[in-house]
Amino acid sequence: MQGIEVLFMGNNMLRLWGGLWVTLRLSLISIGLSLFIGLFVGAFMLVKNPIVKAICRVYIEIVRIMPQLVWLFIIFFGITKLTGIDLDGETAAVIMLTIWGASEVGDLVRAAFSSIPSHQFESGLSLGLSRVQLYVYIIFPQAVRGLVPDVINLSTRMIKTTALVSLIGVTEVLKVGKQIIDANRFEYPNAALWVYAAIFLMYFIICFPLSLLSRKLTKKRGE
Amino acid sequence: MTMEEHIIDIEHLTKKFGDNVIISDLSLSVSQGEVVVLIGPSGCGKSTLLRCINGLEPVQGGSVKLHGEPVEHGKSSLYNIRQKIGMVFQSYDLFPHMTVMKNVTLAPLKVQGRNKDEVTGQAMELLGRVGLADKADAYPSELSGGQKQRVAIVRSLIMNPDIMLLDEITAALDPEMVHEVLNVVLDLAKGGTTMMIVTHEMAFAEAVADRVIFLDGGVIVEEDAPEVFFHSPKTERAQRFLKTFTYSK
Numbered sequence: 001m002q003g004i005e006v007l008f009m010g011n012n013m014l015r016l017w018g019g020l021w022v023t024l025r026l027s028l029i030s031i032g033l034s035l036f037i038g039l040f041v042g043a044f045m046l047v048k049n050p051i052v053k054a055i056c057r058v059y060i061e062i063v064r065i066m067p068q069l070v071w072l073f074i075i076f077f078g079i080t081k082l083t084g085i086d087l088d089g090e091t092a093a094v095i096m097l098t099i100w101g102a103s104e105v106g107d108l109v110r111a112a113f114s115s116i117p118s119h120q121f122e123s124g125l126s127l128g129l130s131r132v133q134l135y136v137y138i139i140f141p142q143a144v145r146g147l148v149p150d151v152i153n154l155s156t157r158m159i160k161t162t163a164l165v166s167l168i169g170v171t172e173v174l175k176v177g178k179q180i181i182d183a184n185r186f187e188y189p190n191a192a193l194w195v196y197a198a199i200f201l202m203y204f205i206i207c208f209p210l211s212l213l214s215r216k217l218t219k220k221r222g223e
Numbered sequence: 224m225t226m227e228e229h230i231i232d233i234e235h236l237t238k239k240f241g242d243n244v245i246i247s248d249l250s251l252s253v254s255q256g257e258v259v260v261l262i263g264p265s266g267c268g269k270s271t272l273l274r275c276i277n278g279l280e281p282v283q284g285g286s287v288k289l290h291g292e293p294v295e296h297g298k299s300s301l302y303n304i305r306q307k308i309g310m311v312f313q314s315y316d317l318f319p320h321m322t323v324m325k326n327v328t329l330a331p332l333k334v335q336g337r338n339k340d341e342v343t344g345q346a347m348e349l350l351g352r353v354g355l356a357d358k359a360d361a362y363p364s365e366l367s368g369g370q371k372q373r374v375a376i377v378r379s380l381i382m383n384p385d386i387m388l389l390d391e392i393t394a395a396l397d398p399e400m401v402h403e404v405l406n407v408v409l410d411l412a413k414g415g416t417t418m419m420i421v422t423h424e425m426a427f428a429e430a431v432a433d434r435v436i437f438l439d440g441g442v443i444v445e446e447d448a449p450e451v452f453f454h455s456p457k458t459e460r461a462q463r464f465l466k467t468f469t470y471s472k
């Protein structure tokens with residue numbers, strides 16, 4: 001039972017929360033960038049030009065079929081090798097998460113707009129709304145309503161995926177946990193259990209409310 | 224305005240989808256206060272004709288005019304013309320993210336720039352007329368199909384249009400709701416609203432129409448007063464079509 005003491009020794013708890021903050025910061029930055037870039041990806045996928053559409057499709061599929069870990073290594077080690085630019089781990093992490101996130105957001109944006117029935121456009125137009133008014137009052141609000149729960153879901157996946165970046169030396173919450181476990185390996189052999197339980201709880205505290213919120217918004221949309 | 228003033232003039236209209244000719248050299252006028260019912264087999268181009276009148280479809284020949292002003296797909300003048308043409312579709316097409324009141328008042332406020340109190344007052348009055356005064360704050364998802372279509376009618380009416388185009392507005396409704404919607408349309412007809420109505424409800428068509436137009440193969444096959452069309456149609460094609468609505472053992 002004494003493994004639990006490890007959590008409260010020194011500033012271990014503080015260090016874990018600090019690690020969680022790194023996780024959250026990287027996720028937040030990446031989600032922000034993904035949203036920005038993903039809106040353009042989605043918009044490009046909705047244009048009529050088949051070449052533009054195909055390029056976006058290929059991008060999304062390639063990102064989807066390769067494990068994120070492979071992307072992370074390609075960016076972190078590959079770019080450093082190829083260009084000599086010394087990327088720090090956090091930057092590489094944000095690049096990987098953004099490449100992935102933007103492709104997901106792009107596909108969500110495409111889906112959100114193309115799921116709006118053509119009658120919504122036509123009823124708006126037949127009331128005399130201009131194109132701009134049509135989008136501002138009718139199309140965008142419905143698309144956003146569809147997008148918000150999906151983007152929240154994506155955020156929770158992004159927070160979880162951020163755990164990968166401990167593998168390129170970024171000290172996020174999982175890495176901090178490992179350091180604590182390693183430092184106490186001999187005195188407290190079962191510390192790992194407690195540390196991971198604490199990390200589990202931390203992820204839960206962050207992700208569960210998001211997941212609830214997303215579910216609630218989805219339900220509201222389907223009413 | 225005399226009874227004879229034309230609201231809509233369709234002249235030599237031709238509409239194709241690719242090589243498919245849907246409407247071929249069709250001419251037709253609708254006068255002030257007149258109710259014209261369009262009847263014809265499925266796929267004969269009734270919806271397409273209404274969509275052309277509202278400029279939702281590009282046409283390949285001829286013209287549609289509202290009060291002498293050409294309705295042209297893709298022209299900016301279209302936005303003004305559409306305010307004067309009310310259109311209600313078969314599918315429930317209320318804006319799902321807005322309350323009934325917002326659905327109804329959006330266009331008069333944003334498109335016509337009218338005063339909010341005045342528009343809200345008219346909205347309440349019209350909703351009352353179709354028996355939905357208590358639903359002003361409801362969302363479309365809380366309404367039955369029949370209620371949605373009545374709101375859709377009010378949403379068009381509040382623009383004070385010169386003509387209403389109704390495209391099979393009861394086709395997607397459960398039978399017991401058809402009546403409540405068609406009664407609203409009958410009331411409008413009594414009140415002198417100019418309308419073009421596509422419907423498969425023959426009894427309703429006969430009751431509401433001043434003139435029946437039977438379309439087939441992209442042309443007007445027969446054009447009659449309703450008593451004539453439904454009881455002694457002249458053309459063989461109309462007779463055959465009407466037979467599909469009667470049953471005998």
Ligand SMILES: Nc1ncnc2c1ncn2[C@@H]1O[C@H](COP(=O)(O)OP(=O)(O)OP(=O)(O)O)[C@@H](O)[C@H]1O
Pocket residue numbers: 240245263264265266267268269270271272
């Ligand atoms: N966007 C389109 N592209 C190609 N063909 C179309 C399109 N819209 C309609 N058509 C064709 O045009 C013809 C007329 O269609 P329309 O919807 O006007 O018929 P309708 O008389 O309203 O039939 P219904 O009674 O079934 O509603 C049909 O053969 C249809 O397949």
Ligand SMILES: [Mg+2]
Pocket residue numbers: 269270271390391
């Ligand atoms: Mg039709």
